[in-house]
Amino acid sequence: MHDIAQTPAAPVAFDFKRDLVAMLPHLRNFARSLARNPARADDLVQDCIVKALANIHRFDPETRLRPWLFTILRNTFYSDIRKRRREVEDVDGAYAARLSDPPRQNGKLDFEDFKVAFAKLPLEQREALTLVGASGCSYIEAASVCGCAVGTIKSRVNRGRRRLQAVFDGNDAPEGDDSDSGRQSGEPVARVW
Amino acid sequence: MDPRNVNPEISILGDKPTRDRGQGGRNFSAHVEYNPDPITRNLRRVYDEVAAEPIPADLKQLLDELEGLKERDPDA
Numbered sequence: 001m002h003d004i005a006q007t008p009a010a011p012v013a014f015d016f017k018r019d020l021v022a023m024l025p026h027l028r029n030f031a032r033s034l035a036r037n038p039a040r041a042d043d044l045v046q047d048c049i050v051k052a053l054a055n056i057h058r059f060d061p062e063t064r065l066r067p068w069l070f071t072i073l074r075n076t077f078y079s080d081i082r083k084r085r086r087e088v089e090d091v092d093g094a095y096a097a098r099l100s101d102p103p104r105q106n107g108k109l110d111f112e113d114f115k116v117a118f119a120k121l122p123l124e125q126r127e128a129l130t131l132v133g134a135s136g137c138s139y140i141e142a143a144s145v146c147g148c149a150v151g152t153i154k155s156r157v158n159r160g161r162r163r164l165q166a167v168f169d170g171n172d173a174p175e176g177d178d179s180d181s182g183r184q185s186g187e188p189v190a191r192v193w
Numbered sequence: 194m195d196p197r198n199v200n201p202e203i204s205i206l207g208d209k210p211t212r213d214r215g216q217g218g219r220n221f222s223a224h225v226e227y228n229p230d231p232i233t234r235n236l237r238r239v240y241d242e243v244a245a246e247p248i249p250a251d252l253k254q255l256l257d258e259l260e261g262l263k264e265r266d267p268d269a
Contacts, residue, residue: 017256025240025244028243028244029240029243029244032243042249046251046252049252049256049259050255111238114232114239115235118236129236133232133237134239161232165232168231
């Protein structure tokens, strides 16, 4: 548990708590899409809040709180990954291997199956899909949170959706390079949200 | 221009409609609020599930401490 009293006191010019409480479900959902573990996700949210408060003087109230908090949370997660890479990143696919394959029921995927399929997506696609699809971020906001180009976010969303759609349709995931560099320059990205 | 209009200063078709460019797309949200596809619906359902869960005690305590900090700060 963090001691919030240890963070440097800064004048809070806006109702930080109110805005934070409103953002909490989005933060928890985003953290879960990254960490894939509810308890770990809540720890991430906690760290994010503490860091946000410590750096509140850097926040420009003219800008939006949402991408700022998402960015802090994401940076916290990736810092954590670097510290404990083996434990978190699932580089060897051990977590994905534990997930059972979703059963196909007349081409329909029920919600639990969707969650399993979503958890199997690469991290970069999970975060892009969550930001744009669930949290209502614009592509520009999502790109600023993820520190990449808008086209990259569109590409990640598109590839993630294609993978999920393939499971929906009862097909295997589409073949091909799943990395950002795998996309050919100039390849059109379907507008999906 | 309409060829029937002899006076180009006066439009017989009325004022040319102007497109409200708004913020130039800067605030464009990729969200589609109508008839979302199954993947979007499921992503939102995941969010709804998380939002419906009670806030964990640790987080609640943190928020309470935040409130206390704000009360101690007269500028807040």
